[in-house]
Amino acid sequence: MSKKRIMFSPVTRLSGLLSVEVVVDRGVVSIANAGGTMYRGIEHIMKDRHITDAIYMTQRVCGICSLAHGAVASYLLDELYDHELSENAQYLRNIMFAADILQNHIRHFYFFSIPDYVKMPNQPPFEGQNLIDVRLSPQDNARLLEHYFRSVVASQECHQLLTVFGGKAPNQHSFVHGGVAVAPTADKVNQALSLIASVHTFVKECLIPDTELIARVYKDYFKIGQTPRRLLSFGMFRFGTKNQLSHWQGGMLTGNKISALDIQLITEDITNAWYLPVDGQVLPAPYKPGAYTYIKSFQYAGQPIEMGPLARMLINGFYRGGTSTMDRIKARSLETLLITELVMEWLGKLVPGPPPIRQKQKLVQEQAVAATDVMRGSLLHSVRLKDEKVEEYKIITPSNWNFSPKDKNGQLGPVEYALTGTIIPNPKLLNTILGRIIRSFDPCINCGTHVLNAKGEVTDKIIF
């Protein structure tokens, strides 16, 4: 087989729009260009708005992880206004946040990943599946298919739990700066306990055994889609009156060494992204020659970094394993189980009382940075204000990191690295293999392609 350029597009079953171009040279992927093909410009939209709009506005960056943006924006505003958070507020916030993560992980596994491994019925929306590498027994296949439809209810229950407190989902209303606007009352706590019990049962009886089965049957994927062992997490589930504590620890994992984070070491690069500097601003440039994505590349200490549930589980010592396609899937399912247990524990800590919210009206500072891990990795918001209005709002999402294009030194982002070198034993298997690797990162291109640094330099700029 000679050298061949192939456009894998659209990469379906993910959030947003993704096209991946590969060159296959004698049965091996020699080049991979991962392209996010949507640009919205939320950071431009945030400019000149009142800072308190940030929570509801930035939730609209992403549908599948909306609360994540609301949470980070709330932490940002808590700092700007110097809020004090009550214990009830801390528990409620984390319960709601956890519910949205559970929703994400369950939907990712069943709706997005399962059709990569399980033969789906030949009817819409599953027609044309073209899954050649089918390995499950008919009985196992039928069981997982049944679980696909059970996951519909389990994931809906996650959002119902979130809505009991949050008013609606996606784009909840009550988790705002200063606390949570809804009272934890006996009836709501009881409803939430019932919902999480049901979700927990589903995770224990379906998600975990299904993950183990797929990991056993497709164990070659512990060698496929590997990345360098460089993973980062900002920590997840903030506690403390000032959001200063993190239930799960963050850090930079290099090999087996964990080091403390320094956000000053984050840099961005637009070499292969559809952006150009114009009058001191970086603006989208869809005709830029050679570029192939609206996602910029980000580096930590000069190197591309992977993030997500695998990073969290490795850094916190819950999971031991590698950095492959199947490790990512296993770590995400393990995290799902752990989070259901946390929600049950936190619900037990709530003390019935009034809405745990206190919003101050006067800003104590005009600049802040907030960061935490969310569904897919580390999310960062930063802002600079003037007269309570946004002068500059920056968002760096997990998919910015995982789906980074090649930087000016030709360094591959994690997804491109994972794809490059992959053996394609049969040309008909190309999409199946690429799809499995790509989806293990839980792509969210809606998130990835908003980022724009309004006053950036061209490349290699330290952004803080």
Add this chain to the structure above:
Amino acid sequence: MQKEDYIKRCRELAVGSGFQLSNYVLSEVRGYRKSKSRKLPVIWIETSDSGDNNIAFMNTTYPYLGQVFTDLIDLLYSNTFMAAQGQDALNILEQAAVKLRGKFTLVVEGAIPLKDNGLYTIIARTEDRKLTALEAVTWLGPLAEYVVALGTCASFGGISAARPNITGSVGVRKVLNREVINVSGCPINPDWFVGTLAHLLLYGRPELDNLGRPTLFYGFTVHRHCQRRSYFDQGQFAKELGDIECMFSQGCVGPKTGADCPYRQWINHVNWPVKANTPCIGCTNEDFPDGSSPFFTPLPEKND
């Protein structure tokens, strides 16, 4: 069967023993439904939005998502759900558009960027071509039986077209010279969307308001049906978020927002923003978000 015969048979069986009547009625109804069974063929294109509407759709209850797929719609193309990928997916799209011309419902989820030939949203790429949202919608729109704009971005531009709108995004109706059914919301309540699809399947085109939205869901303002209307009428306003009084003081735009949130509520109908002690931010409106901003400033003092 004629109505008279049916009633006669029911009368006879009403005095019969066991469950003769219900057995008879159920089998007749099943037979009728089977003879009428048809699903709505749907092509769903995701354009410039956050994907929150497909997540909202997954939250539908009665019918749940699985039932929607098996009983209500044939979801032929959907970036979110379809098992097919790459060129296989594009082939399905092209074949469905030809084979079901004039019969499929086109669902567009997201705004349409116009600037730079629409290159800010590319649905799919081939080796030599970029299929933009603008091209896809102007190609498929005229071929569809119905066009449904899903969410506020698709209906009116929404967040994607918020100022300064550097991508030049617009709602679907601005790029198609035909009727578009707008199901606005950021995101939509799944009942609004699934209810609209059901209406198309069972009864055809629903009655629309002057913004092209089904009056069934958008016909009255949030304010009119709000549980806290009595507080408003008595001039009792919330002092801060978390209070139980009227949220008008906290920026609520319920008075200018057509939607049935107060009585329908969200996610299996358990809650909605005002019940959560926060203002309605008018996410179904033509001028959302700019007309609702700043969200926590009372309506008469807002920007736009």
